[in-house]
Amino acid sequence: MESDRSHRASRRRFLGGVGAAVALLGSGRRAGAATPDPAITELPDWTRYLGEGVASRPYGRPSEFEAHVVRRNVAWLTASPESSVNFTPLHDLDGTITPNGLCFERHHSGVAEVDPAKHRLMVHGLVERPRVFTVADLKRFPGRANRVYFMECAANSGMEWRGAQLNGCQFTHGMVHNVMYTGVPLKAVLEACGLGPNASWLLAEGADAAAMTRSVPLAKALDDCLLAWAMNGEALRPEQGYPLRLVVPGWEGNMWIKWLRRIEVGDRPWHHREETAKYTDLMADGRARRFTFIMDAKSVVTNPSPQAPLVHKGTNLLSGLAWSGRGRVKRVDVTLDGGRNWRHARLDGPVLPLSLTRFYFPFNWNGRELLIQSRVIDETGYVQPTKQALRQVRGTSSIYHNNGIQTWHVHAGGETENVEIS
Amino acid sequence: MSRFLSLAPALLVLVGVLALALPALGQTRGLGRPALPEEIKAWDIDLRPDGHGVPPGQGSVKEGEAIFLKQCAACHGEFGEGAGRWPVVAGRESLVNENPEKTVGSYWPHVTTVFDYVRRTMPFGNAQSLTDGEVYALTAFLLHMNDLVKEDFVLASDTIAAVALPNAGGFYDDDRETTEKHFWGTEPCMKNCKAEVTILNRARALDVTPDDKGAPKVE
Structure with a gap:
């Protein structure tokens, strides 16, 4: 029962994040505002008053408004937190370098x-x-x-x-x-x-x-x-x-x-x-x-994703990460319609061997449902397989080395969830 | 400028001395120091299936049971069934089941691996506190719990490498580059790749509430 409760709590956390972000979709639009924006017309405290001096943060830390950007664990996954894992908040990061305090443990x-x-x-x-x-x-x-x-x-x-x-x-x-x-x-x-x-x-x-x-x-x-x-x-x-x-x-x-x-x-x-x-x-x-040492090529769309749903109609920028244990990322393709049609994503930042590589894909969202996937091809010609293709070779008990293509289902309201598709 | 020039010959001599000095330190570059035999002995606790590193000693199933009940059963269960989500250590169920339980009896290939692991990190939270004799006894008891030896069995340094586990032949080296060769070199479809798409399953529709057996594990 204890694990039941903690599980429900963690689900509330997942979904709470989605709900809060979707609420923004309704209230956050100021593009056509009829009244002046108080963020412009009212003088904020940080413009009027002195901030902290140089001695206050001998080791710098993120803004208090970034307090949600943290590693998270799923308590019920393991028997004890000492023999366990937490996860890098990929959906809150950009570029290719992971900040030291956010590297998964x-x-x-x-x-x-x-x-x-x-x-x-x-x-x-x-x-x-x-x-x-x-x-x-x-x-x-x-x-x-x-x-x-x-x-x-x-x-x-x-x-x-x-x-x-x-x-x-x-x-x-x-x-x-x-x-x-x-x-x-x-x-x-x-x-x-x-x-x-x-x-x-x-x-x-x-x-x-x-x-x-x-x-x-x-x-x-x-x-x-x-x-x-x-x-x-x-x-x-x-x-x-x-x-x-x-x-x-x-x-x-x-x-x-x-x-x-x-x-x-x-x-x-x-x-x-x-x-x-x-x-x-x-x-x-x-x-x-045994001795399956190499990490196969893999990619994932980090934005949008369930913790970072779509909140704006119109112009959007899809973002994600790709990598390969065999060398450089050569290409990343993205689909918004569940794999019917694919387009090349743009790689940006250094494309180093055996390193995370950032990709972007601009798109226009009209509020319709999307089925988003990314697919990496590395310099050895390895093409990231679908999950079905992986299971055909490996079954479902292998636990390790799951590099299959991930699908995110974006609903009409922007809410995004983890699904598998045909 | 003139002062710099007057220093130059001295600098050249210094550089020359350094260049001679580096090779003189040999292949070690003078970095680190020799490891003493006592130091190697203190840290070299690993075993291999071929008998490398097997320490002298022995222990019986009976001795192992007493240690297990006192130091291990709180997590692993009195019968090795695993308390809560702690690891199950006994059982011989098939590996082709849904969620197969990987135990010493069903999955582990070598007894030396059991000894090595228990000695280096168990009991959880009090690592390297057991004597070699106690580790022999615990290993013997684990074999007994998995119905691999009788209750009067004694595991010893001269027999450990010869004890065969059922799944010793169950492993093969990474063969992805042959069995998954079709993941390479295919130019993937870019346009009109499929007629229709259906959603097969959703994370939010799947009950991931954990129980002792069914929930996904991170390993």
Whole structure:
């Protein structure tokens, strides 16, 4: 019953947001106002009086009018908040970079609050020189790199395998974020330790109470993995692995070990819990794919969406995000009529490999119902599949790697909901 | 200007010294320090199915039951059935069911994985508090709860790698680039792609009220 209540409360939250926004559609139109606008004719306090001085916000925070732009969780999804997930508010963001405080969180034993002075990275196993590094040591490597990468949980959209479930792109697609990492290539650190002749896999381990481990193929480690200490120019947030995180570009988020404390080099994978019991994809025949590391190309329209319904007739700008774990986004197509006709969206901002890419599509809304979808094509020629096409190959039990095309149904009043269509 | 010029030879000498000094530090660049054997031993707690990392020790089903009831049953249930939404750890139901339950008996491929996971992070909220003997005992009891061993079974360092779980052969490597090859290289339809469109299901019409078994999970 407790979960019943919390579920209803969360539904009220979803729908409350929709209701409030739809109400604007009626009251917010001032285009043809017959009376002067008090926002213009009356002097507001912020124009008359002094504001706060420079000492009041030593670490800046968003305007109080942006207080609704927060990560949200769905309490009934998991048994405890320490082993759970919250979601990036994609519908309230623009551009391609996710602000640090809004990057979704997924922990298995809560946020480790690590003292960097007591943090060590050990590299051992099949290496010639097992070594211990502090974060300060890593910052002295000459090959420091800054790279923008998306990071997506393999379970993003995982609740949607059996049909439309959650009303909001925050909840259906919000286990993704995109930041600029600063760190040292893992290759440089492994080379400093001297790889043994049979080295072919490594085990990365976190310092949290989950002591999270994942096996990573050495080829990936030597290709583009980073040991990162900063995101968007400042130190990693504790919930993102402060003081050190493994960055595994384009690959599922569970492998990006946070609070990274140990790398063991070996000659085969470890088959640990997070790569056997979890993060394996159960197919319809009862067998499961393992080591499905790459995140397939995916896109979603963030505006309009259930938490950001249409509120204006006439000129509108559709907006969304696309990404691929195999490289750059090459093209995004958008349909407003449920896939009968498609148009190319405009990509704007940097189109970087393995990074979120922003797309826009201007349209005129006359108040008719819309069925909105987006479809990404990446530079390898991969075309984002429909959910039906995915289910034909994978069934409905796989939980992970759901990159199917998302549909939003915009009603005549602007209210928008998560649906599936033929 | 003249002062700068007079410094130049000194700078060149300094640069030369630095250039010589870097290679002298070897491949480590002088960064980090050697890991001591005791330090590696303290952190190297991982096991692999091939027996790598298996620690000495043993534990019985009977010992494991006592530890489980005291330290694990509050979340996992007395019979491993899972309390509320906490993980179910026992049961051998089919994996082709709707919402199949992934347990040690039905899904996990290796016993070493169970030992490794329990040792590194259980009990939830008191990680790495169990002795190796207690982890052997708990692992033995988990096998028993899944009807895989008898109640007099003792799991030990010399037998753990040989215990086979039912689903050991149930996994295969990522094959998307072959089984999903048709997702590549097709120029998608842009105009008049379908005659009609119907809405198949709606999030708002679907009851996602959670219960112990039926609700979607985030993993």
